[in-house]
Amino acid sequence: MRVLVTGGAGYVGSFVVRHLLERNHDVRVLDDLSTGRAEAVPDIAPDIVNIRHAQDVAAVVRSFAPEAIIHLAGLKSSAESVQRPDLYYDVNVTGTSALLRAAKRHGVERFVFSSSCAVYGSPQVCPVDEHAPTEPQSPYGETKLACERMLQWHARVTGMRWAALRYFNVAGAAADGSLGEFTGPHTVQLVPLAIKAARSGVPLKIYGGDYPTFDGTAVRDYLHVVDLAEAHVRLIEGLETPELSGVYNLGTGRPASVLEIVKMIEQVSGCPVPYHLAPRRNGDPAFSWADSEHARRTFDWVPQRKLDEIVRSAWLWHSSGRSGEA
Numbered sequence: 001m002r003v004l005v006t007g008g009a010g011y012v013g014s015f016v017v018r019h020l021l022e023r024n025h026d027v028r029v030l031d032d033l034s035t036g037r038a039e040a041v042p043d044i045a046p047d048i049v050n051i052r053h054a055q056d057v058a059a060v061v062r063s064f065a066p067e068a069i070i071h072l073a074g075l076k077s078s079a080e081s082v083q084r085p086d087l088y089y090d091v092n093v094t095g096t097s098a099l100l101r102a103a104k105r106h107g108v109e110r111f112v113f114s115s116s117c118a119v120y121g122s123p124q125v126c127p128v129d130e131h132a133p134t135e136p137q138s139p140y141g142e143t144k145l146a147c148e149r150m151l152q153w154h155a156r157v158t159g160m161r162w163a164a165l166r167y168f169n170v171a172g173a174a175a176d177g178s179l180g181e182f183t184g185p186h187t188v189q190l191v192p193l194a195i196k197a198a199r200s201g202v203p204l205k206i207y208g209g210d211y212p213t214f215d216g217t218a219v220r221d222y223l224h225v226v227d228l229a230e231a232h233v234r235l236i237e238g239l240e241t242p243e244l245s246g247v248y249n250l251g252t253g254r255p256a257s258v259l260e261i262v263k264m265i266e267q268v269s270g271c272p273v274p275y276h277l278a279p280r281r282n283g284d285p286a287f288s289w290a291d292s293e294h295a296r297r298t299f300d301w302v303p304q305r306k307l308d309e310i311v312r313s314a315w316l317w318h319s320s321g322r323s324g325e326a
């Protein structure tokens with residue numbers, strides 16, 4: 001299949017591209033390289049295009065004529081989105097709108113969108129299934145929900161098959177340390193930040209030590225990036241069947257606290273992770289982990305990799321000297 005991957009030079013996107021190539025798909029990458037890196041997709045020269053620029057987006061779609069689009073390009077920090085809601089709406093919503101318009105004009109048949117568990121806000125009940133109320137608590141979560149709805153309306157009109165994947169917390173790297181998350185000032189994820197603390201000795205800031213959890217720190221669902229990439233490819237291939245269209249939660253269903261992650265990094269690396277506790281951040285839930293039963297039942301996706309593989313692979317990658325700051 002010809003598959004256009006927006007944001008394909010980013011963390012999740014580069015794993016999706018790698019897996020698509022392993023499955024012999026014809027892949028093109030659209031990315032403005034704002035956080036992504038060309039070296040993350042060494043076999044492909046990305047089209048360096050801002051997703052907000054409708055004419056440039058349309059030109060890529062016209063020239064490549066993809067049968068499927070996997071749309072990952074966007075901004076992803078809830079905390080930053082509270083400071084810069086205009087930017088988040090512009091990149092995430094306007095960008096998705098430009099892409100959908102081009103998809104419609106050129107008859108793209110399948111579309112997979114990177115959504116987020118941020119659409120649920122603070123879940124009342126865990127594990128969270130797809131029927132849980134959506135109550136985003138940041139502009140970031142709002143933009144993801146707006147894009148999901150735009151996608152559903154668009155699909156009704158065009159007949160395009162679609163999936164919105166609500167990822168929980170993505171982490172980890174290739175098992176051989178050959179690919180992972182490039183870090184820099186934009187890095188917001190716990191695992192690379194905690195590894196950075198272990199390697200640099202500069203304490204990790206843990207937001208909230210007084211949550212009603214067993215150790216007082218926030219509890220999340222960490223999903224290996226390779227398992228996540230496999231879900232995208234499985235869906236793109238399976239969307240032959242219209243019944244696969246829909247919203248899917250993607251997580252492991254195995255919760256872990258911030259301090260558990262810290263301890264596991266210490267075990268794997270043999271280095272202490274210095275940290276200090278800071279006040280909770282507005283909008284950060286105490287608990288969030290996924291019920292991914294719908295994905296298992298519908299397209300037979302079950303994440304294979306455990307937390308220790310996430311931490312081991314991430315440590316290997318960040319120790320390779322190729323990941324940036326951490």
Ligand SMILES: NC(=O)c1ccc[n+]([C@@H]2O[C@H](COP(=O)([O-])OP(=O)(O)OC[C@H]3O[C@@H](n4cnc5c(N)ncnc54)[C@H](O)[C@@H]3O)[C@@H](O)[C@H]2O)c1
Nearest residue numbers: 007009010011012032033034035036050051073074076170
């Ligand atoms: N990493 C996670 O834990 C997580 C969780 C839930 C959802 N997501 C979503 O998954 C997607 C990918 O996340 P990621 O972790 O790989 O982030 P990332 O920052 O590594 O990747 C995003 C990619 O989009 C590109 N991009 C950003 N703005 C762009 C623009 N205006 N035009 C074109 N390209 C642009 C970046 O250069 C980058 O390559 C995002 O949409 C994010 O919201 C990620």
